[in-house]
Amino acid sequence: MTRKHSLMTAGILVTALAAASPFAFAHDRDHKGDHHRGKHNIEQMCEQFRDGDGPFNREDRMAEMQERRAEMADRLKLTDEQRQIWDEMHQEKIEKHQERMEKFQEKMQERCDDADKRQDKSEEK
Numbered sequence: 001m002t003r004k005h006s007l008m009t010a011g012i013l014v015t016a017l018a019a020a021s022p023f024a025f026a027h028d029r030d031h032k033g034d035h036h037r038g039k040h041n042i043e044q045m046c047e048q049f050r051d052g053d054g055p056f057n058r059e060d061r062m063a064e065m066q067e068r069r070a071e072m073a074d075r076l077k078l079t080d081e082q083r084q085i086w087d088e089m090h091q092e093k094i095e096k097h098q099e100r101m102e103k104f105q106e107k108m109q110e111r112c113d114d115a116d117k118r119q120d121k122s123e124e125k
Helices: 002-036 042-051 058-076 080-124
Strands: none
């Protein structure tokens, strides 16, 4: 008799947990999904893009990366020749990154221009 009650209780518990799980994760999924599905504040992004603030501040990021690479080269105890090769490798990587960033900035400029046009049209109405 006890075994029968335990099995019934376990079944009810599993069913309740399975029914409640979508509700438990619904808020977290919605919250994370906003950013990844293109629902960001375009006005704020364009303002940061124009000002060079936030994620668009590449000078600070580049300085941090150079400092980190120098520290890593010190930890690896690279010779002068190895450091030269190390620096050349990273310079190539930076150049490729700059090319990608130029394309990204062109696209971002277009997005901001389109957003400004849409905002101007909505203000006219």
